Amino acid sequence: MNVPTPNSVDGPARHRMLGIYLNDHLAGATTGTALVRRMVQEHHASAYGDDLDKLATEISRDRQALVGLLSDLDVPVRRYKLGAAWLAEKIGRLKPNGRLLRRSGLAVLVELEALRLGAQGKASLWRALLPVSALEPRLDADRVEGLLRRAEQQIRTLDSLHARAVVQAFRLHPRATPRPAA
Numbered sequence: 435m436n437v438p439t440p441n442s443v444d445g446p447a448r449h450r451m452l453g454i455y456l457n458d459h460l461a462g463a464t465t466g467t468a469l470v471r472r473m474v475q476e477h478h479a480s481a482y483g484d485d486l487d488k489l490a491t492e493i494s495r496d497r498q499a500l501v502g503l504l505s506d507l508d509v510p511v512r513r514y515k516l517g518a519a520w521l522a523e524k525i526g527r528l529k530p531n532g533r534l535l536r537r538s539g540l541a542v543l544v545e546l547e548a549l550r551l552g553a554q555g556k557a558s559l560w561r562a563l564l565p566v567s568a569l570e571p572r573l574d575a576d577r578v579e580g581l582l583r584r585a586e587q588q589i590r591t592l593d594s595l596h597a598r599a600v601v602q603a604f605r606l607h608p609r610a611t612p613r614p615a616a
Contacts, residue, residue, distance in 0.1 A: 452566065453509040456500065459559045460511065461519035463497040466552035468523040473545055482542070485595055489549070492584060496556060499581060506572045539603040546599055550592040557585035 470490045477483055504511055526548075560582035567573035600606065 448569075449507075449509075452507065452570075453504075455559075455562075456504050456507070456509055457512040457515050459555070460497070460500050460504065461515040462552055462555055463493070463500055464516050464519040465523045466549060466556075467493050467497050469526075469545060469552075470549060473542075473549075477542070481598065482595055485591055489588060489591060492588060493549075493552075496581060496584065499577075500559075503573070507570070539599075542599050543596065543603055546592055546596045550589060550596065553585050553588040553592060557582055557589065560585060 467490075470486065470493050474483070474486045474490045477486055501511065560578050563573060563578050564575060564582075567575040567578060
């Protein structure tokens, strides 16, 4: 007789927990998709435009892949979580930025940092699903690996954009030689 240990999770409980986890990530993906789309609109003519446009396409595809995964696993989408995520992104626009009526150069830094946190969370999701795929035949490990590689590339792209935004926001200029210590 198989007696579950206190730390083991049976099939139905595992499925329920997986559903909660995936819906939480879908809420985050909803927020990230809305944020990057807005950033594309604001920065389309800037030096960030092409990279942001590519990221927006990929992030949207990643979200759709997650929706498909929920469907494949017969996990219902929790619409209230998506609504809360959508609202959170809108509220996030109201953050004080040192200016009354227009955005500061710091906004792009904070938004890139938020996107990077989202990409890190997404990479963690795909990493977490890899061992689950051994127990769940409806999870394609090769597909999850591809999504993980794409998330890791997005992190690198966001790091590059962030470095450029720091130079611009703080008006840094490269020095030929560092200042000597006092």
